[in-house]
Amino acid sequence: MAVTESAPLPAASETWHRLSFTGSGKEYFGIWIVNILLTIITVGIYSAWAKVRRNRYFYGNTVLLGRAFEYHAKGMQIFIGRIIVFAYLIIYNVLLTVVPLVGIGMAVLILFFIPWLVMRGLRFSARVTSYRNVRFNFVGGVGGAFLAFLVGPILAALTLGILAPLASRWMYRYIGNNMRYGTKAFTTNPGLGAIYKTWFLSALIILLGLLIIGFVLFINMSVLFAVIDNPQAIPPELHAALITMGVIGYLVVLVSFGIAALVYRAGVRNIAWSSSVFDGAHPLKSDLSRAGYVWITISNLIVTLLTLGLMRPWAAVRMARYVNTHTAVRFSGDVGEVFAVAEKDGSAVGAEFMSYEGFDFGF
Amino acid sequence: MKASILAFDSRIIAEGEWHPANSSLSVVARLIETSTGLVVERVSTGEPLASGSQRAIEISSRVGSIPRRVHFSDASLFETTDNEAIDRLLSRSGRRGTGFVHGLERFHPRLIALVVATFLLAGLVYRYALPVLVEVAVAVTPPVVPKIMSVSTLETMDRTMLSPSRLDAAKQREISEGFARIAALSTRGLAGYSLNFREGGAIGPNAFALPDGTLVLTDELVKLADGDDEMIIGVLAHEIGHVELEHSLRQIYRAAGTAGLIMMLAGDVGSSMEDLLVQGAGFWRCPIRARRKPPPIAIPWN
Known part of the structure; x- marks a missing residue:
């Protein structure tokens, strides 16, 4: 190979190379407010270009081994993709109301349309992402998307979340096993037992929330029975108390489900990433602390609400930094050689393989 | 070199x-x-x-x-x-x-002006542009749409919550006659409305209107009125007002428009914030809107 003097890469390593995030809330603030302002002024049209600038900022500041990732999508691609989906949904809804029978036919069609859309979205997102001048690719089919993004969530919902780990496993396997860097494959196989362990913690959190509500109801039992016996005889002050109780109950449910979902999400991410291997030899790792992830998400939300959204850029950067620094890869052997091999195969996806329409609904 | x-x-x-x-x-x-x-x-x-x-x-x-x-x-x-x-x-x-x-x-004092402009524009869009869009959507909606929406809504409710009325025929006739008198005063006329009696079940004492002029009155509300037919007719007049002003259609478009606006900014507001906003919009919009604009047709009966 004529190219001898490559830029410095760490030699061999048994160490984990972590991602880092080099952006700042201050810098992102300008990008963010201009995105929103131009989106409003252009009645939403600019949102496709806004997405490109946002993603370019976040990918371009995600750094591994001193080099950043890159996002290559063009605003027009995303805009066309959105127009197509929007048009389909309008036609679907009009037909559904005007000619219900055709609408039912289209509902069956949409059952296949959604997985196809998800598949195309994942493929688009992968192909517009590159690292060290080599693009990612996604080779999953519609069948896998149907199982992972339609059957899985429906099954999880029907069983009140008991089969959610199965759905998570399908989803991560579908994404992880079909992801390519150049022509090199990733493999993922998150263990069901491990996912159930983290699921169990979330189930306990929900149970705790329900117990608190049950306890509150229990100590107010006498009042409640009186109300059920004779609904008309509620004094106004008791009325207010009942409403307060209802609101508190609602909040407890909301908070416990929210925390349970966040704990689960972080736990499953750790398991899935840590069971992933690049090119059969280089393991990936995610080691988010579940408490840390919950804390950052919730404090981000509170700070964003209290500042009427103005601290959102800071919150987004804070989350990106946290997630990146807890994501790592370990290259077995010489890192330079790993990339030299990737180079020989060339990139599977060049710009010419790009579709002109960008369905960006994948993730 | x-x-x-x-x-x-x-x-x-x-x-x-x-x-x-x-x-x-x-x-x-x-x-x-x-x-x-x-x-x-x-x-x-x-x-x-x-x-x-x-x-x-x-x-x-x-x-x-x-x-x-x-x-x-x-x-x-x-x-x-x-x-x-x-x-x-x-x-x-x-x-x-x-x-x-x-x-x-770029980070510059100018950004303060952009922030102010964003808040102002967002407020203006919500206050003025969204209602205009809703009006346009209502205007272009063919009459068959509310008809189909209403038929399927009533069917769903009949199957899930409502059951046939147990009011005696005389009482039903009495209320229907009172209803016919006020419906005749409305712009759509008596033919534009149909009054249905149902047992409310989970929805309890209630009356509601569907966009095509289908009105539903529950037995529980009649019992609550305790013989006060004037009160029931008043409630029905209020419901007619909703239909005349196409409130349900407006509400649907309004909710859809708000959700659409929020979704366009989805990536910029973050997913948890987006959930909160969409849910919140669904929650507080309906009751306040309905209450703030009392339908004028109820007035002649007060």
């Missing part, structure tokens, strides 16, 4: 790394501007790696301070973190317009 390319009128633009086409291997290189265009050369030997005229070269636009990409026509790539140098090169070659958005985005 390497004599090979660096003639009198060449100058070094930036240091960075160069990739051959589709390759992850990189070479420490520098970008040089010459009289004919741009050239990338290997730092250690001065060997030229890629070149092209400024027109044939694509330079990525600036976002924050992420690395800039210089694409050559042979698909090779030069990458540098020296954004300032690339900006100077672009402005020298007259490509000023490309940096407009980045210029707005």
Whole structure:
């Protein structure tokens, strides 16, 4: 190979190379407010270009081994993709109301349309992402998307979340096993037992929330029975108390489900990433602390609400930094050689393989 | 200095790394501007790696301070973190317009004005543009749409919550007659409405209107009125008002419009914030809107 003097890469390593995030809330603030302002002024049209600038900022500041990732999508691609989906949904809804029978036919069609859309979205997102001048690719089919993004969530919902780990496993396997860097494959196989362990913690959190509500109801039992016996005889002050109780109950449910979902999400991410291997030899790792992830998400939300959204850029950067620094890869052997091999195969996806329409609904 | 390319009128633009086409291997290189265009050369030997005229070269636009990409026509790539140098090169070659958005985005007191403008515009859109859009949507909706919506809604409710009325026929006739008198006063006339009696079950003492003029009155409400027919007719008049003003259709479009507006900004507000906003909009909009505008048709009966 004529190219001898490559830029410095760490030699061999048994160490984990972590991602880092080099952006700042201050810098992102300008990008963010201009995105929103131009989106409003252009009645939403600019949102496709806004997405490109946002993603370019976040990918371009995600750094591994001193080099950043890159996002290559063009605003027009995303805009066309959105127009197509929007048009389909309008036609679907009009037909559904005007000619219900055709609408039912289209509902069956949409059952296949959604997985196809998800598949195309994942493929688009992968192909517009590159690292060290080599693009990612996604080779999953519609069948896998149907199982992972339609059957899985429906099954999880029907069983009140008991089969959610199965759905998570399908989803991560579908994404992880079909992801390519150049022509090199990733493999993922998150263990069901491990996912159930983290699921169990979330189930306990929900149970705790329900117990608190049950306890509150229990100590107010006498009042409640009186109300059920004779609904008309509620004094106004008791009325207010009942409403307060209802609101508190609602909040407890909301908070416990929210925390349970966040704990689960972080736990499953750790398991899935840590069971992933690049090119059969280089393991990936995610080691988010579940408490840390919950804390950052919730404090981000509170700070964003209290500042009427103005601290959102800071919150987004804070989350990106946290997630990146807890994501790592370990290259077995010489890192330079790993990339030299990737180079020989060339990139599977060049710009010419790009579709002109960008369905960006994948993730 | 390497004599090979660096003639009198060449100058070094930036240091960075160069990739051959589709390759992850990189070479420490520098970008040089010459009289004919741009050239990338290997730092250690001065060997030229890629070149092209400024027109044939694509330079990525600036976002924050992420690395800039210089694409050559042979698909090779030069990458540098020296954004300032690339900006100077672009402005020298007259490509000023490309940096407009980045210029707005830079951290600068001007951003305060942008924040104020954003809040003002968002408020204006919500207050004025959204209602106009809702009116347009209502105007173009063919009458068959509310008809079908109403039929399927009543069917669903009959199957899930409502059951046949157990009021005696005389009472039903009494209420129907009172209803006919006020319905005749409405712009749609008596033919525009149909009154249905149902046992409310989970929805309890209640009366509601569907957009096509189908009104439903529950037995529980009749019992609650305790013989006060005037009160029931008043409630029905109120429901007629909702239909006359096309409130349910407006509410649906309004909710859809609000959700659409929020979704367009989804990536910028974050997913948890988006959930909160969409849910919140669904929650507080309906009751307040319905209460704030009392339907005028109820007035003659008060």
